[in-house]
Amino acid sequence: MKSMMEEEREERRDYLIGLAAAILLTAVPFAAVAFGWFPRGVDYAIIAVAGVLQIVCQFRYFLHIDLSRSKRDDLQLILFSGLICLLMVGGTIWIIFNQYAQM
């Protein structure tokens, strides 16, 4: 059994890791866009990768969701909501752009 002090230290460390990740993963895409070091396609890739990584980091370090067993199936709910979002967003974009192409 971990002592409360150990538990506190670990949780504090989680928030600090989260903050560091957030700063890094925000600063990189902003810098790429602000200074225009790369062609636009590379910028898009940097923005997408940094954005997804940052969302994963925030779920992990701020919302404390990980792959360990959870009584309440929180991760499954996230994955299901993610699926719903993907279907609706993907479907909307697919259909609207299909319509647009046919007009």
Added chain:
Amino acid sequence: MSSIDKKHPGLNLGRSDPGAHQDAEEIVFGFWVFLMSDLVLFALLFATFATMIGRTADGPGPQEFFDLKSVAIESALLLISSFTFGYASLAMKYRPEPMKVVRWLGVTLLLGIGFLGFEVHDFVTMAGKGGTPQTSGFLSAFFALVPTHGLHVFAGCIWIVVMIVQTLAYGLARDVKLRILRLGLFWHFLDIVWIAIISVVYLRALA
């Protein structure tokens, strides 16, 4: 028994307050279900925005309106506020003094208000340049998506004020702790939505 007994998303009270931890399982999960439904709302606003990219009706586009420096400041304020909220949660879990929690919540509140101040300033500047929702499909979708997030942050700020008052009035009672746990989820969630907004709306347009 090496890992913490986790019952719900966010910081778990665990052994620091077993009674509240027991109650939290159901209450926090219920709030998490609400947050996921809120996520669907934002997803659809993002979908609408995605279909309206470039539909500026020959009017001004994102290049004319978006100010990268202002968005960077807003992002910094909101990201740091998520971190300071984490420290409020830690203080609530491990420190019996309510004033520590109140101080961290106060810092978070100031950062949230600062974020809203910059955001409102951005919107006013846009409106001054003719960027109003009725100008084009692009701007309609923009003003449906981004201010909805701002409105959530505003609601979160009111909620923080309420929790500061409750903490001062009742101390760290069980109900107060459970409410701060839920507020924490809400606040971190808004941070995640903001990441999506800066990526999809601002950075993509200015790249």
